[in-house]
Amino acid sequence: MTLTRNDFVELDKNDPMAHFADEFHIPEGVIYLDGNSLGAMPKKAMARARKVIEQEWGHDLIKSWNKAGWFNLIEKLGDKTATLIGANKGEVIHCDSTGLNLHKLVAAALDMRPDRKVIVMEGSNFPTDNYMVQGLIRQLGRGHEIRFAEDGEILGAISDDVAVVCLTHVHYKTGHLHDMDAITKKAHDVGALAIWDLCHSAGALPVDLNGSNVDMAVGCTYKYLNGGPGSQAFVFVAKRHQGTAVQPLTGWWSHEAPFAFERDYRPRTDIRQMSTGTEPILSLAVSEVGLDIFMRADMDEIRKKSLKLTDLFMQLIEEQLDGYDFKIVTPMQHDRRGSQVSISCNNGFPIMQALIEAGVVGDFRAPDIMRFGFTPLYVSYVNMWDAVERLRNIMENGSWDRPEFKQVGAVT
Ligand SMILES: *Cc1c(COP(=O)(O)O)cnc(C)c1O
Numbered sequence: 487m488t489l490t491r492n493d494f495v496e497l498d499k500n501d502p503m504a505h506f507a508d509e510f511h512i513p514e515g516v517i518y519l520d521g522n523s524l525g526a527m528p529k530k531a532m533a534r535a536r537k538v539i540e541q542e543w544g545h546d547l548i549k550s551w552n553k554a555g556w557f558n559l560i561e562k563l564g565d566k567t568a569t570l571i572g573a574n575k576g577e578v579i580h581c582d583s584t585g586l587n588l589h590k591l592v593a594a595a596l597d598m599r600p601d602r603k604v605i606v607m608e609g610s611n612f613p614t615d616n617y618m619v620q621g622l623i624r625q626l627g628r629g630h631e632i633r634f635a636e637d638g639e640i641l642g643a644i645s646d647d648v649a650v651v652c653l654t655h656v657h658y659k660t661g662h663l664h665d666m667d668a669i670t671k672k673a674h675d676v677g678a679l680a681i682w683d684l685c686h687s688a689g690a691l692p693v694d695l696n697g698s699n700v701d702m703a704v705g706c707t708y709k710y711l712n713g714g715p716g717s718q719a720f721v722f723v724a725k726r727h728q729g730t731a732v733q734p735l736t737g738w739w740s741h742e743a744p745f746a747f748e749r750d751y752r753p754r755t756d757i758r759q760m761s762t763g764t765e766p767i768l769s770l771a772v773s774e775v776g777l778d779i780f781m782r783a784d785m786d787e788i789r790k791k792s793l794k795l796t797d798l799f800m801q802l803i804e805e806q807l808d809g810y811d812f813k814i815v816t817p818m819q820h821d822r823r824g825s826q827v828s829i830s831c832n833n834g835f836p837i838m839q840a841l842i843e844a845g846v847v848g849d850f851r852a853p854d855i856m857r858f859g860f861t862p863l864y865v866s867y868v869n870m871w872d873a874v875e876r877l878r879n880i881m882e883n884g885s886w887d888r889p890e891f892k893q894v895g896a897v898t
Contacts, residue, residue: 702731
């Protein structure tokens with residue numbers, strides 16, 4: 487049966503999560519489908535930033551390291567994130583960027599498997615993961631190599647010469663979802679360690695790191711977790727590896743007794759060993775606001791709505807844009823995808839620019855992918871209808887073909 491706009495209005499009326507949208511600032515008229523790249527701003531972020539600047543920094547100054555809990559914020563936030571990714575208290579902290587943390591984890595894991603030289607990675611992964619490991623290998627100079635494999639080839643690439651399997655759970659471009667459980671099990675069967683990047687999973691779908699016996703993980707907080715631009719990443723090390731897994735960026739925050747100011751390094755044996763040094767507190771503090779919204783939401787409900795939004799979006803694309811050069815590359819199967827829909831299209835870049843101009847914000851990933859992210863906390867069902875309608879208008883009137891939509895900025 488063909489859908490009408492009213493079907494979507496009805497779905498919104500019956501959506502148990504609809505009230506969360508009020509907690510985010512979305513500019514008037516904008517349909518924001520890019521929360522997988524930069525999450526929307528929680529309205530309370532401003533008050534939190536103001537408090538950190540005026541009170542904690544402005545008034546309390548250095549006392550805030552204790553009084554406002556600045557020093558322990560990395561663990562406090564980590565314990566909250568842990569509840570979203572199937573980890574326990576004391577297994578997660580927030581610090582540094584995803585890339586830096588991945589460097590630390592892979593270095594620590596390689597030291598735990600000194601006789602093995604191979605790291606299995608997905609060649610088409612978000613490049614920084616591969617770049618960081620390539621840099622690490624060069625720096626170590628111990629003859630490590632990356633064995634690149636694509637979706638469908640991963641299990642076959644995991645043999646008993648592998649030290650580490652390092653993959654991103656949901657693919658940034660296509661949105662395909664790897665079987666964390668099966669891949670981690672295969673890694674362990676051959677004696678390797680499994681490191682997962684959760685950049686496009688945390689806050690997008692339920693993740694069960696300990697349920698899958700994962701060894702280590704990292705992820706962004708500025709995407710689905712709405713932490714703010716450049717907010718610190720999180721890093722997970724399973725309890726059983728803490729004390730054995732030692733990362734090499736051995737700054738004072740990871741020292742057993744940072745305020746003893748000893749001459750020589752002694753690693754902590756808890757998750758804080760994964761930190762390095764003084765964190766940008768403003769960013770860290772503000773990112774807690776987004777996390778606190780998740781503490782009141784049910785991850786299973788989020789997943790349910792996400793799948794429904796993406797199912798409907800794909801259905802509308804097929805119904806209403808039949809005859810144009812759009813091909814959905816995200817798997818249809820629920821257990822094979824995250825919370826995004828990617829569409830390949832030859833003129834994807836100017837079409838996306840025209841769409842953004844029309845108030846539907848997605849993004850473009852070279853060479854030909856139009857990418858739409860679905861964040862159930864603040865995206866509504868009627869947004870699906872309106873977004874596809876605006877896209878259809880752009881296609882019908884050909885406005886995407888205007889020269890201004892073909893200029894490429896520094897960030898796509
Ligand atoms: C977004 C993303 C990153 C970002 O890394 P930064 O160090 O924060 O710049 C890394 N890996 C993946 C898979 C991502 O999707």
